[in-house]
Amino acid sequence: MENKPNYGDFSSYLPHDNPSVGADDPEKHNPDAAHRQAPPATESTGTVQVKERIDEALHQTAGKLHDLAQKLESYGESGSQTGKVTEKVAGGLHRGAEYLEKANVDDLGNRVTETIRKQPLASLGIAFGVGFVIARLLRR
Numbered sequence: 001m002e003n004k005p006n007y008g009d010f011s012s013y014l015p016h017d018n019p020s021v022g023a024d025d026p027e028k029h030n031p032d033a034a035h036r037q038a039p040p041a042t043e044s045t046g047t048v049q050v051k052e053r054i055d056e057a058l059h060q061t062a063g064k065l066h067d068l069a070q071k072l073e074s075y076g077e078s079g080s081q082t083g084k085v086t087e088k089v090a091g092g093l094h095r096g097a098e099y100l101e102k103a104n105v106d107d108l109g110n111r112v113t114e115t116i117r118k119q120p121l122a123s124l125g126i127a128f129g130v131g132f133v134i135a136r137l138l139r140r
Contacts, residue, residue: 069093
């Protein structure tokens with residue numbers, strides 16, 4: 001009987017460590033042994049560590065925004081046009097810092113996902129713009 005490839009066995013299409021092992025040689029090919037994958041890492045351990053790092057970075061950023069807002073407040077003269085602008089910018093920085101302090105990593109991820117789904121073209125434009133700015137900064 002002729003050995004025909006098993007087109008229903010998708011593992012026959014995957015690369016093998018040993019080039020002599022293939023779909024046309026079923027005696028040497030054991031799909032269960034050749035394509036055994038390591039059990040997935042516990043999601044909670046890796047995910048928790050990443051979330052903790054992101055949370056720490058958010059709090060550090062919030063602290064830096066508060067510091068920057070305080071510096072801006074000291075530059076402006078009260079009552080002048082410059083003072084009004086710096087107060088407005090400093091207030092925005094304080095609000096942004098407070099938002100970051102209260103932010104939950106899961107909530108931020110969900111909001112970003114929802115925004116991308118609602119406005120994919122705007123999200124793509126923002127991603128392109130950020131990438132362009134980062135590329136320009138890295139060239140220097």
